[in-house]
Amino acid sequence: MGKALFFKAADQNEACTLLARYGEKAKVLAGGTDLMARVNRRLLSPEVVIFIGGIGLNYIREEGDNLVIGATTTHADIVRSALVQEKAPLLAEATGQIGSPAIRNMGTIGGNLVNASPAADAATALLALGAKLKLVSAKGQRQVAVEEFFTGPGKTVLRPDELLQEVIIPSKRPGSKWAWQKLGKRKADIVAVISVAIALQMNKGVCSKVRIVLGAVAPVPLLAKRAGALLEGKKPNKALIEEVAKAAAEEMTPIDDVRATAWYRRKVSEALVKRLLSQILE
Amino acid sequence: MPMLKLKVNGRDYEVEAGPTTTLLEVLRGKLLITGPKIGCNTGDCGACSVLLDGRLVKSCITNALTAHGKEVITVEGLVEPGEFHPLQKAFYEHYASQCGFCTPGMLVAAKALLDENPSPTRDEVKEAISGNLCRCTGYVKIIEAIMAAAQEMRKKKA
Numbered sequence: 001m002g003k004a005l006f007f008k009a010a011d012q013n014e015a016c017t018l019l020a021r022y023g024e025k026a027k028v029l030a031g032g033t034d035l036m037a038r039v040n041r042r043l044l045s046p047e048v049v050i051f052i053g054g055i056g057l058n059y060i061r062e063e064g065d066n067l068v069i070g071a072t073t074t075h076a077d078i079v080r081s082a083l084v085q086e087k088a089p090l091l092a093e094a095t096g097q098i099g100s101p102a103i104r105n106m107g108t109i110g111g112n113l114v115n116a117s118p119a120a121d122a123a124t125a126l127l128a129l130g131a132k133l134k135l136v137s138a139k140g141q142r143q144v145a146v147e148e149f150f151t152g153p154g155k156t157v158l159r160p161d162e163l164l165q166e167v168i169i170p171s172k173r174p175g176s177k178w179a180w181q182k183l184g185k186r187k188a189d190i191v192a193v194i195s196v197a198i199a200l201q202m203n204k205g206v207c208s209k210v211r212i213v214l215g216a217v218a219p220v221p222l223l224a225k226r227a228g229a230l231l232e233g234k235k236p237n238k239a240l241i242e243e244v245a246k247a248a249a250e251e252m253t254p255i256d257d258v259r260a261t262a263w264y265r266r267k268v269s270e271a272l273v274k275r276l277l278s279q280i281l282e
Numbered sequence: 283m284p285m286l287k288l289k290v291n292g293r294d295y296e297v298e299a300g301p302t303t304t305l306l307e308v309l310r311g312k313l314l315i316t317g318p319k320i321g322c323n324t325g326d327c328g329a330c331s332v333l334l335d336g337r338l339v340k341s342c343i344t345n346a347l348t349a350h351g352k353e354v355i356t357v358e359g360l361v362e363p364g365e366f367h368p369l370q371k372a373f374y375e376h377y378a379s380q381c382g383f384c385t386p387g388m389l390v391a392a393k394a395l396l397d398e399n400p401s402p403t404r405d406e407v408k409e410a411i412s413g414n415l416c417r418c419t420g421y422v423k424i425i426e427a428i429m430a431a432a433q434e435m436r437k438k439k440a
Binding site for chain 2: 004005006008029032033035036037039040041045046048049051053076099100101102103105106187188189
């Protein structure tokens, strides 16, 4: 390995130009909570580091029916934002449970997504909310739905020359219902053993746009499509909720790891889906 | 190697830092400011906690070059000339330190809390130090010390 390089990109164009030049050799740095921990554990030794903390991607704003959040916005800024609390309370709740105060001061929403942990808290919430991601490069830009973004643990469709610019979240509407729960071995600084995020529309007792998401039970944050479809257009009752929870548990492909066994994850996820749906639909 | 300019506890410094050098490595290795401790080195234990432009961060996973032009406060920066900070006094009086390894991080996390919220509840204190692990005394005495310091500081201000 030659001498490593550090660039502090002045703006988004420069960041894209650098990514186009260095591609896979480069690692994008924002808050550093994942990247630097991996460097310290000697899992990573980047030849080129491109710091994007100063390129103006720290913003939260309303654009039409969407809430738009820049990729380097910290978790702390998201939790504190009155706009996020009003327009995407599920994201505010899930983000408030990431790490601990110091981690939330450092870590960013973009980092939570591009690191592609199957247990990522913000990613799980954003998947339930049906968020879209705007990816930019020197060649142009494209939008990708969160459910198409993740391809495996630590893997996404982001190309080596691309940068995540912002997250576009449909704002809360009348009849929007949501619930979130993260299960960990302690309350702070913990990777989820299981997390569940649910968002749906409830109008005149009928459910629509049902999105049930499970974290840490599959190679990627999992949108339980079959389970959600069972509720679509229905007036929920106890028996249906149990059926949906069971279907969600069947969709997951959990593994045994240091945090929990696959058996435990399956059992507890089913119970959590049932509990959260009952809370929402009561 | 790129040059890094930063202010630590009121003093200006200029040092070299590599692309993946951490702020903790600069503080301890180059500036010999050893209050912040090397614990887990992965952002889990909080022994390295410092304030960066007033915000609590874990210096072991803070890339040093991203601190360029910023102000760092370590536990050493809590001391007022000739006098301990009310938090330090309260930790002493409440026996809130045993082996002492977590103490610098605990004190800095507590300062971050009280700077923003001078009248925290017990639960808010617990949340504020939730990123800091103590393996000796447990947390009760630490929480009590922070509550007492908050009260003392409010009295002083009044």
